[in-house]
Amino acid sequence: MPIQINISDQACGAAVTGVDLTQPLDDSQVADIRAAWLKHHVLSFPDQNMSDDDLERFTQYFGGFGHDPFFDPIEGREHIAAIRRDADEKSPLFAENWHSDWSFQAHPPAGTCLLGLTIPPVGGDTCFANQHAALDAMPDEMRAKYEGLTAIHSAQMAYAPDGAYGEKDEGRSMAIRPDESARETERHPLIRAHPETGQLGLFSCMGYIIGFEGMDQQEALPLLQQLYAWQSRDEFVYRHQWQPNMLVMWDNRSVLHCATGGYDGHDRLLHRTTIAAFQA
Ligand code: SIN
Numbered sequence: 001m002p003i004q005i006n007i008s009d010q011a012c013g014a015a016v017t018g019v020d021l022t023q024p025l026d027d028s029q030v031a032d033i034r035a036a037w038l039k040h041h042v043l044s045f046p047d048q049n050m051s052d053d054d055l056e057r058f059t060q061y062f063g064g065f066g067h068d069p070f071f072d073p074i075e076g077r078e079h080i081a082a083i084r085r086d087a088d089e090k091s092p093l094f095a096e097n098w099h100s101d102w103s104f105q106a107h108p109p110a111g112t113c114l115l116g117l118t119i120p121p122v123g124g125d126t127c128f129a130n131q132h133a134a135l136d137a138m139p140d141e142m143r144a145k146y147e148g149l150t151a152i153h154s155a156q157m158a159y160a161p162d163g164a165y166g167e168k169d170e171g172r173s174m175a176i177r178p179d180e181s182a183r184e185t186e187r188h189p190l191i192r193a194h195p196e197t198g199q200l201g202l203f204s205c206m207g208y209i210i211g212f213e214g215m216d217q218q219e220a221l222p223l224l225q226q227l228y229a230w231q232s233r234d235e236f237v238y239r240h241q242w243q244p245n246m247l248v249m250w251d252n253r254s255v256l257h258c259a260t261g262g263y264d265g266h267d268r269l270l271h272r273t274t275i276a277a278f279q280a
Contacts, residue, residue, distance in 0.1 A: 013238035014040035066109030066274030072175035103204035104153035107277035118269040123262025150213040155182040
């Protein structure tokens with residue numbers, strides 16, 4: 001049976017059925033999923049009772065494992081991290097700000113896979129913002145301010161010892177490991193062609209972007225703030241509601257994402273892998 005793709009009525013996202021991810025996929029299934037992923041940017045696969053082996057096998061069809069800094073993997077696995085929050089946890093929500101995973105790397109991951117294991121009965125949605133749509137809809141006058149800029153990316157605000165998940169971050173159930181290496185920087189064009197589709201989009205946002213090449217911070221900061229507000233406007237957003245045993249894969253080159261709360265008193269656990277950068 002060919003896979004079925006049910007497109008969301010929001011800015012991106014589609015649900016995929018008619019495929020069993022607990023079993024190896026054939027080449028045509030992988031090609032169909034890749035094509036849908038590139039087109040809709042966020043795919044969800046409901047009712048997939050996947051093991052960690054299944055999650056790893058699925059990830060590798062799409063480019064191998066990316067490198068995950070600042071997290072310890074789960075026991076016995078090199079490439080799976082637990083996105084976890086316990087029912088009684090009081091630390092600030094993990095990943096609540098918009099971001100593109102590990103955009104501060106020289107070769108940021110193409111995508112991320114997240115498998116819902118323990119899903120709270122309310123809240124805990126993940127939001128995605130389509131950065132092709134955000135660029136396409138940007139008024140000319142605004143776009144002229146960003147055209148040609150090279151963004152400076154760093155993990156320092158999140159993962160340096162004095163960052164949001166640094167030494168002062170207490171009582172967190174996730175295995176986050178802050179490190180001085182978070183202060184390193186990488187540069188990427190702010191507006192760039194998607195490496196596989198060629199479609200122009202905005203890449204990453206304030207947070208991992210800490211400035212622009214050749215611009216002082218006084219000038220860069222308001223530009224970054226204005227951009228962040230634009231990138232995450234409602235009309236560019238798909239809000240994803242989880243179910244247990246649901247896999248979601250997204251394209252970090254096309255979307256920003258952020259976690260949401262609203263589930264205090266309930267556990268939430270998902271297993272995550274990253275898909276390495278595309279090699280042509
Ligand atoms: C993430 O950014 O990897 C986590 C998203 C979420 O917890 O919804």
